[in-house]
Amino acid sequence: MEFTKMHGLGNDFIVVYGESRLPDNVSELAVRHCNRFFGIGADGLVYILPSDKADFLMRIINSDGSEAEQCGNAIRCVAKYVYDNGLTDKTELTIETIGAGVQPVRLSVEDGRVRQVRVDMGAPILNGPDIPTTVEANPVVGFPVAVDGTEFRFTAVSMGNPHCVIYVDDAAGFDLYRWGPLLETNGLFPRRTNVEFATVRSRDRIEMRVWERGAGPTLACGTGACATLVAAVLDGKTDRKAVVSLKGGDLAIDWDESDGRVYMTGPAEIVYSGTAE
Numbered sequence: 001m002e003f004t005k006m007h008g009l010g011n012d013f014i015v016v017y018g019e020s021r022l023p024d025n026v027s028e029l030a031v032r033h034c035n036r037f038f039g040i041g042a043d044g045l046v047y048i049l050p051s052d053k054a055d056f057l058m059r060i061i062n063s064d065g066s067e068a069e070q071c072g073n074a075i076r077c078v079a080k081y082v083y084d085n086g087l088t089d090k091t092e093l094t095i096e097t098i099g100a101g102v103q104p105v106r107l108s109v110e111d112g113r114v115r116q117v118r119v120d121m122g123a124p125i126l127n128g129p130d131i132p133t134t135v136e137a138n139p140v141v142g143f144p145v146a147v148d149g150t151e152f153r154f155t156a157v158s159m160g161n162p163h164c165v166i167y168v169d170d171a172a173g174f175d176l177y178r179w180g181p182l183l184e185t186n187g188l189f190p191r192r193t194n195v196e197f198a199t200v201r202s203r204d205r206i207e208m209r210v211w212e213r214g215a216g217p218t219l220a221c222g223t224g225a226c227a228t229l230v231a232a233v234l235d236g237k238t239d240r241k242a243v244v245s246l247k248g249g250d251l252a253i254d255w256d257e258s259d260g261r262v263y264m265t266g267p268a269e270i271v272y273s274g275t276a277e
Contacts, residue, residue: 022059077106119222121263164183206244
């Protein structure tokens with residue numbers, strides 16, 4: 001298997017191009033190669049495949065072998081990969097995802113290399129059962145969830161994949177390892193959920209840490225940053241444009257009032273290329 005190791009703000013991926021479809025043993029491959037001690041090490045295994053709906057199709061397998069519907073950091077990596085490797089000369093192209101449909105991306109190019117990627121992440125899904133949660137509300141704002149004797153209040157958003165946003169006093173110091181897995185697998189979320197712990201610093205800046213479904217704590221989550229901004233707007237805590245600061249760096253998020261769609265802008269980087277069995 002030929003691969004390229006890439007990351008978006010430290011959220012890292014093993015990117016594979018050249019297959020016509022996912023291998024039958026893709027879950028096994030993801031678990032083996034994403035292992036940081038005995039494999040290449042990554043948060044997920046990403047395949048760039050042919051699409052009959054867009055310029056390319058992205059499929060992402062989490063480090064636990066489950067498939068993610070969408071990943072904002074991965075889609076930026078895919079966009080950089082296809083341009084930097086001469087697979088397209090477009091600076092505006094489309095990438096198909098299995099959970100969020102076809103997503104337009106716009107590339108900022110300097111010296112023949114992609115430096116920033118702006119992704120149209122689509123309109124957020126706010127109706128509880130469609131996210132999905134078991135909560136019959138639209139939107140799901142400030143709903144209580146009890147885990148291990150502690151009650152949190154969350155706002156639920158789907159960006160093609162489910163998110164549970166919880167406000168805390170200190171996102172950077174919050175115990176992700178204790179609370180993340182308990183919330184991810186709570187019965188309110190029938191397909192599990194990504195969990196964002198957010199601290200609003202101002203009307204245009206949010207600090208956030210994430211526990212990703214199927215991957216655990218990661219340095220960044222693009223869909224999570226989008227969901228966090230949407231939740232903060234619904235909760236009246238921020239304006240519709242804000243910088244979301246993650247452990248790996250910053251993403252600029254804009255929930256456009258004119259079209260209702262969320263736009264994410266951030267970098268992607270190539271680390272190295274290699275081969276693996």
